[in-house]
Amino acid sequence: MRKTIAVMTSGGDSPGMNAATRAVVRTALSEGVKVFGIYNGYRGLLEDDMFEMNTRSVSDIIQRGGTILGTARSKEFETAEGRENAAENLFARGIEGLVVIGGDGSLRGAQQLTEEHNIAVVGLPGTIDNDIWGMDYTIGSDTAANTIIDAINKLRDTASAHRRIAILEVMGRHSGWLALITGMSGGAEYILVPEEQFDLDKIGTEIREMYEENQKRYVLIIVAEGAGSAIDIGKKLEEKTGIDTRASVLGHIQRGGSPTVMDRVYASTLGEQATRALISGVSNVVYGIRHGRVVNVNLYDAVHKKKSLDPEYLRMAKVLA
Ligand code: ADP
Numbered sequence: 001m002r003k004t005i006a007v008m009t010s011g012g013d014s015p016g017m018n019a020a021t022r023a024v025v026r027t028a029l030s031e032g033v034k035v036f037g038i039y040n041g042y043r044g045l046l047e048d049d050m051f052e053m054n055t056r057s058v059s060d061i062i063q064r065g066g067t068i069l070g071t072a073r074s075k076e077f078e079t080a081e082g083r084e085n086a087a088e089n090l091f092a093r094g095i096e097g098l099v100v101i102g103g104d105g106s107l108r109g110a111q112q113l114t115e116e117h118n119i120a121v122v123g124l125p126g127t128i129d130n131d132i133w134g135m136d137y138t139i140g141s142d143t144a145a146n147t148i149i150d151a152i153n154k155l156r157d158t159a160s161a162h163r164r165i166a167i168l169e170v171m172g173r174h175s176g177w178l179a180l181i182t183g184m185s186g187g188a189e190y191i192l193v194p195e196e197q198f199d200l201d202k203i204g205t206e207i208r209e210m211y212e213e214n215q216k217r218y219v220l221i222i223v224a225e226g227a228g229s230a231i232d233i234g235k236k237l238e239e240k241t242g243i244d245t246r247a248s249v250l251g252h253i254q255r256g257g258s259p260t261v262m263d264r265v266y267a268s269t270l271g272e273q274a275t276r277a278l279i280s281g282v283s284n285v286v287y288g289i290r291h292g293r294v295v296n297v298n299l300y301d302a303v304h305k306k307k308s309l310d311p312e313y314l315r316m317a318k319v320l321a
Contacts, residue, residue, distance in 0.1 A: 010041030010102035014140025023271025103127030134297035135288025152186035169230035194226035204240030
């Protein structure tokens with residue numbers, strides 16, 4: 001039984017991180033375990049910026065986006081010396097286990113910390129990108145997808161009124177999950193993702209035909225940021241087709257907002273289970289949801305294996321476009 005643990009949020013924030021933090025803190029306290037909150041991710045850990053949390057520390061946060069613990073990026077933690085200092089700060093306070101809520105990079109850092117310093121670590125996947133191997137959901141991805149859908153609905157209204165081509169750029173430097181899921185549920189004609197090649201000349205020719213034959217009143221394209229810039233793609237398509245084109249970049253709005261029911265339920269469930277496991281002696285795993293159930297995935301695998309897009313969704317999105 002571990003008696004003292006700590007929790008942090010790290011890297012890009014995502015809606016539901018607070019719900020996860022709340023679950024970690026309240027689960028630990030219910031087991032009589034001391035829990036420290038570390039401010040600003042690994043940077044805060046290196047600065048020994050932490051405080052002992054109580055049940056009130058996480059009051060009134062389940063509905064809030066962002067993270068009350070704050071988050072940051074730390075170059076120093078990427079060095080072996082930095083991680084040694086981080087481990088020393090944990091040991092000095094008698095912290096026996098750490099919950100890291102963050103994305104791919106943060107979990108990579110956690111993996112190195114546990115490998116080099118034998119600190120018990122469990123990860124919770126906090127990222128809107130939904131790009132962690134071994135699971136089909138990450139905390140915040142549902143809220144972000146719903147934020148994008150809201151924007152798509154609005155874009156459709158105005159694109160339809162003017163018979164324009166509408167292009168929306170969404171987040172996803174390495175993963176096209178957000179683009180795929182929102183393109184599919186938003187009824188996009190084209191979904192451009194970093195995982196797949198596409199030919200703008202061919203797309204331009206197809207759009208021209210759609211307009212000439214009156215098959216479509218307007219065309220909607222969703223592009224993941226890692227697949228190209230909406231502005232550049234828009235310019236090229238307008239040149240190629242002669243059709244009025246408007247590009248929008250949604251940006252950081254996608255990160256914010258009150259978490260959806262799904263993100264709250266899963267963040268709470270994962271936070272509770274991961275904390276119980278950490279307290280009882282488990283380490284080196286990331287808790288996630290696969291096929292609607294809680295799973296724990298080896299931390300090394302989670303950060304070293306690459307998650308691919310669901311080929312069925314890719315196929316279906318084309319059929320239904
Ligand atoms: P995210 O967790 O959202 O993917 P980042 O990739 O920015 O965000 O990672 C957050 C922090 O995790 C970095 O600032 C760094 O301190 C740490 N980190 C990222 N990658 C590594 C790595 N390969 N080794 C050690 N630490 C890392």
